[in-house]
Amino acid sequence: MKTTVATSISSLLPHPKILFSKRVFIPLKFSDTASFSRVKFLTINCSNSNNINNNSSGNGETGNLKDALTGIVDERVEELLNREENRVLLDGLEKATQRVEMAKKELADIERQELEVKLLKDYITQLETRTSEIAECQKDISEARAMIEEAERSLSVSDNARRDASRGTDGDTINRDEERVESIKAASISAVVGTLAALPISLSRITSYSELILPLSITFISCALFGVTFRYAVRRDLDNFQLKSGTSAAFGFVKGLATLGGGPPLELDAGSFSSHALDGAVYVSENLLIFLFAGVGLDLCFKLRILSPFPIDRSISEADKI
Numbered sequence: 001m002k003t004t005v006a007t008s009i010s011s012l013l014p015h016p017k018i019l020f021s022k023r024v025f026i027p028l029k030f031s032d033t034a035s036f037s038r039v040k041f042l043t044i045n046c047s048n049s050n051n052i053n054n055n056s057s058g059n060g061e062t063g064n065l066k067d068a069l070t071g072i073v074d075e076r077v078e079e080l081l082n083r084e085e086n087r088v089l090l091d092g093l094e095k096a097t098q099r100v101e102m103a104k105k106e107l108a109d110i111e112r113q114e115l116e117v118k119l120l121k122d123y124i125t126q127l128e129t130r131t132s133e134i135a136e137c138q139k140d141i142s143e144a145r146a147m148i149e150e151a152e153r154s155l156s157v158s159d160n161a162r163r164d165a166s167r168g169t170d171g172d173t174i175n176r177d178e179e180r181v182e183s184i185k186a187a188s189i190s191a192v193v194g195t196l197a198a199l200p201i202s203l204s205r206i207t208s209y210s211e212l213i214l215p216l217s218i219t220f221i222s223c224a225l226f227g228v229t230f231r232y233a234v235r236r237d238l239d240n241f242q243l244k245s246g247t248s249a250a251f252g253f254v255k256g257l258a259t260l261g262g263g264p265p266l267e268l269d270a271g272s273f274s275s276h277a278l279d280g281a282v283y284v285s286e287n288l289l290i291f292l293f294a295g296v297g298l299d300l301c302f303k304l305r306i307l308s309p310f311p312i313d314r315s316i317s318e319a320d321k322i
Contacts, residue, residue, distance in 0.1 A: 255291075
């Protein structure tokens with residue numbers, strides 16, 4: 001199947017002594033890929049009988065040789081490409097190339113779609129997170145709204161109770177009258193107890209009974225005012241010892257210092273200072289004792305329910321009536 005042909009082309013080339021050995025293979029039909037892999041291309045062996053050492057004259061001749069060989073190879077390639085069986089292979093190659101390009105485009109589309117799907121999933125995740133946050137905020141708002149409504153109901157109940165308490169009805173008139181009666185009772189009890197407590201002190205300072213009228217009258221009025229103030233100050237906090245004793249001490253200091261102020265004026269000497277200090281201590285002590293007795297009497301009456309603290313407890317008063 002393989003033949004070798006030696007041809008002298010001395011008439012074509014400028015070097016007649018160069019011989020070319022051309023090995024040609026009989027072309028096979030390209031029925032399949034295996035036969036296509038056995039195709040051998042044109043092989044040309046060149047030899048020169050003389051050693052070409054003259055470089056100055058050989059460069060131009062070598063260029064002509066290259067041009068001649070290039071032309072032969074191009075003609076052979078063109079001949080192979082123009083054959084019918086090779087055109088079928090080239091058409092198949094072009095179609096395969098087109099399919100590869102289409103596959104690349106489809107792959108790029110698939111990758112782009114996958115990227116879009118991923119972005120869409122991320123966006124859905126963000127929406128779900130925001131939805132949960134919105135649900136929590138709505139829950140907090142609902143709880144706050146319920147608390148506000150409860151507070152409004154409490155305020156409305158308090159306002160209604162305050163409005164009912166301040167409304168000028170017959171029941172409220174009776175309530176005010178009862179409060180006035182209890183205040184008068186507190187003033188009377190305090191005045192009597194305080195006057196009795198001040199009687200020994202006043203007796204120690206007089207020479208006749210007519211001199212008792214003024215100090216006892218002042219003590220009676222002071223203790224009456226103390227009884228009313230004590231009832232409104234203590235109210236229902238009957239176990240508060242500091243409040244009760246503080247009220248008594250305040251009245252005692254005020255009345256004692258007022259008594260000292262009604263005496264002789266203060267002079268700028270040591271004797272006057274010492275005498276006024278001693279008199280002030282005595283007056284304050286005497287009045288503290290008087291108002292303490294009055295406070296103890298009022299507290300005892302409150303606990304025995306002879307008096308009612310301010311304000312009057314309806315349930316207790318009705319139970320006492322029953």
